[in-house]
Amino acid sequence: MKNxxxxxxxxxxxxxxxxxxxxxxxxxxxxxxxxxxxxxxISLTTFAGAxxxxxxxIYGNDYSLITFFLTVFFINLRHIGYGVAIGKDFGSWGxxxxxxxxxxxxxxxxxxxxxxxxxxxxxxxxxxLNHCYWIIGCTLGVVWGSQIKLKGLDFILTALFIVLLVDNxxxxxxxxxxx
Amino acid sequence: xSFDLKFPFILSLATITTRFLPFVFxxxxxxxxxxxxxxxxxxxxIGILVCNGYANFEQVNEYGLRLTSGLxxxxxxxxxxxxxxxxxxxxxxxxxxxxxxGWAL
Numbered sequence: 325m326k327n328x329x330x331x332x333x334x335x336x337x338x339x340x341x342x343x344x345x346x347x348x349x350x351x352x353x354x355x356x357x358x359x360x361x362x363x364x365x366i367s368l369t370t371f372a373g374a375x376x377x378x379x380x381x382i383y384g385n386d387y388s389l390i391t392f393f394l395t396v397f398f399i400n401l402r403h404i405g406y407g408v409a410i411g412k413d414f415g416s417w418g419x420x421x422x423x424x425x426x427x428x429x430x431x432x433x434x435x436x437x438x439x440x441x442x443x444x445x446x447x448x449x450x451x452x453l454n455h456c457y458w459i460i461g462c463t464l465g466v467v468w469g470s471q472i473k474l475k476g477l478d479f480i481l482t483a484l485f486i487v488l489l490v491d492n493x494x495x496x497x498x499x500x501x502x503x
Numbered sequence: 504x505s506f507d508l509k510f511p512f513i514l515s516l517a518t519i520t521t522r523f524l525p526f527v528f529x530x531x532x533x534x535x536x537x538x539x540x541x542x543x544x545x546x547x548x549i550g551i552l553v554c555n556g557y558a559n560f561e562q563v564n565e566y567g568l569r570l571t572s573g574l575x576x577x578x579x580x581x582x583x584x585x586x587x588x589x590x591x592x593x594x595x596x597x598x599x600x601x602x603x604x605g606w607a608l
Contacts, residue, residue: 337586369515379514389513396517402548407525428522430552476601479569483576483590485553490580492546
């Protein structure tokens with residue numbers, strides 16, 4: 325229980341970012357004619373903010389499957405860097421590794437980098453919780469999103485990346501000092 | 504309303520492909536990116552994401568506000584190393600000022 329509480333507190337910054345960004349996605353998706361089930365299904369099977377927001381642009385219009393695939397592929401190309409950086413740390417192949425690779429978003433990669441112990445069962449819970457926040461945000465966005473009138477909530481995600489950038493920068497400076 | 508299965512399928516397939524690619528071809532890809540270079544690339548990538556967050560501003564005032572809030576987040580994290588506090592301090596300022604001054608379009 326204490327462990328779960330510490331994991332929840334660890335994921336709290338991502339929870340805030342994901343729920344508000346998910347709400348934003350849900351609002352736009354609902355305005356484009358998307359349903360709650362579709363929003364739930366897309367966030368469950370894709371779990372990629374940038375790709376999903378790009379998808380909103382073409383949702384409901386005619387699109388070429390190949391162009392759509394390639395555009396999403398190139399939007400997500402940065403994941404290759406993440407995979408190479410932590411490729412050996414996910415252990416042997418199994419359901420846990422497959423799920424963790426599937427859920428390796430920018431924020432989960434950041435959480436992995438921030439985590440001091442890199443404990444696989446713990447990080448699996450972190451990845452899963454973050455996935456749940458995203459699904460909750462995207463689904464609730466379709467239901468309640470139209471009632472939220474606040475502008476600028478997308479800044480939360482930018483703020484999260486600023487923290488990750490500063491953290492990575494500090495790590496590099498520290499590494500250089502040691503070397 | 505009909506449910507277009509092609510849409511989530513392609514979205515998911517393209518995303519999963521990029522995520523699994525480095526794990527399937529790890530030894531091949533890691534030859535090009537050793538750990539040290541990789542840490543710089545990751546920082547660069549996150550930097551690009553931050554800049555992208557600044558790319559869709561609509562007004563000069565909003566840009567200034569984003570910049571100020573972003574600096575507050577960065578400084579707050581540098582001083583406190585508290586992720587939640589840093590994110591909230593900048594974000595609350597940004598959302599509050601944006602919604603009370605009428606800068607939001």
